[in-house]
Amino acid sequence: MKTATIKNYDKKFREKHSDEADWLYEHRREAWDSYVKSPLPDRVTHLWRYSKPENFLLPEAEMSLSGPAAERPEEKRNRIPLPDHYTAISRYDGDMNIRTAVNPALESKGIILRDLREAVAKGIPEVKGALGGLIGYGFGKFEALNSALWNRGIFLYIPNNTVLEKPVYLNRYQWESVSVSRLLIIIGANSEATIIDANSGNPHSSKLANNGVIETFVGDCSHLRYVHVQDFPDNSASYFTQRNQVGRDATSYSVFASLGSGISKYDVGTILNGKGAESRLFGLAFGNGKQNFDMHTVHHHKFGDTYSNLDHKVVLKDKANSAYTGLIRIEKDAENCEAYQENRNLLLNKGPKAESIPELEILTDQVRCSHGATMGPIDPEMIFYLKSRGVEYEQAVRMIVYGFMEPTFKLMPETLRDTVRQAVSRKLEG
């Protein structure tokens, strides 16, 4: 990066963030410094072996991104209708504002869903303590970029002892060509929530670039179900980093369904941060054309008696590529952990390529841990079996592909299953 931009940025930055809290302003400044000073990641490092860092730079637009949300009256913010079956909903609008609504019956319980910048402005104390706590600007160059420039932020807060029976729905639709987004979720102790995070974008834009960070804190004895659907248009380059910290005796089910984007790089992980914590992380990627998926998952066992299970399934056709790297790290004092990892790849023709690399850093002996990967085409005998029952070739392929994913669907909590299944069907039926 040219050093000249720092100075330039500084001036513009002051103008744009004059209304932001001092601590956030400082945080952004430091993040920008960090971004500018850190070199592009070296392709030799394992996390960057399968993606070009240049693809995730945000050229030119960088400078104009960040800015205060437009002033708007309270009633305008709450104008989106809230369907009965949601706890809360948020939506990006073309005017850079984020509309949110919480079911009135639940707002009194202290549930907060709002624009992250507003949450900062209102001085909600939880925000300051948590923002950047899992993914700060020291995490990496692109995370520093995000910390400096995020302009689309959502804050979700669910207090202690709150069980949400209906999902929180985040409809993150990218209107503009460049989006830097941040999602901060805090769930108190002994609570339960389902969050559906739908990410898509304007297909008429010539090219979309996005950089997203998701930080999730799950309190002790709480249960989080989170599904992330990535369905950006194929001309998008998507870079997402997620960390999910799960407390004592808490459980987390996360699903990452990657369907869209020409180029995408995801680094998602759960930190088991208390005894008895449990995480199940499901990945599904379905690519065609020249799509390139780079998926990295982390299960970090910081405490003993914790459980993790990673199940990543990939279906590729045409010339689509997938690289999966999965880290299981178990700390020295974390005894009696169980950690499982499985990555299966189904290649529908001869064009696609898939790679699968497990990474185990296990610093204690008292663990049960396994990993496995498979890769290959549809068994032609399976096709013949279905054809011999009168099923046409195309339908036979569809049945086998659904069947390949079905065991994963079955393991998902019911509230997530339909959302993901529908998203996959849309892509499969083309």
Added chain:
Amino acid sequence: MLNENTLLKFNNIHVEVEGKEVVKGISLEVKSGEKHAIMGPNGSGKSSLANALAGHPAYGITAGEAYLNGVNLLDMDATERARSGLFLAFQYPLAIPGVTVANFLRSAVKARFGEDSIEMRDFRKILKGKFELLQVDPSFATRYVNDGFSGGEKKRLEILQMAMLKPSMAILDETDSGLDIDALKIVSHGINSTLTGDNSILMVTHYQRILNYVNPDYVHVMMDGNIIRSGGPELAIQLEEEGYDWVKSETMEKVEA
């Protein structure tokens, strides 16, 4: 010339697998309502014939002709053959992980009889009856096709499919192999109950055992890619008693004489 009630007829069929000829010019005519058995030792080409007739792409028919109900079988792919009423009960049925037995059967029934051929409620009722017929636990409906099934369970599911799909011409490829006597009786009962007098079966088998329960009208002995002898049911009994060497030596004598 095709007889009016000829169901399956093939002439001089040659089959190649990986460049090797395994069926060397077989002809056979199966009339409506007939039960035929093709017996032969391992490697005689009988399973290859069964797979080739069903349209398996790895079993290429290099010469000959075959007709089902007077329609050229060789112009059709496996899907079309199945829809025309041909059925193959597999020797080694495949597992299809993630596809439940119920979904699989519903897709097959719709493929065979048409999208709107059956109401969901009727389908469930019919399926329940077939589960009872083959003495398969109803919980199998929600299990994945052949996934973790025992050999006997797989064979029962094959005949259950046959009972659901009502083929006019069923080829049963060693359906008896791996079955104990109880399972053999159940499967045979299932086969017999699908016979209406109009539809036909062609049983491919190594042993005579199943023929005690599903009585064939004709028995053909296959060896080294050829049918070397045809006869009535008594041929099967003679084979069981004297072994394949007997028919082989007898054939040799004939050739030498």
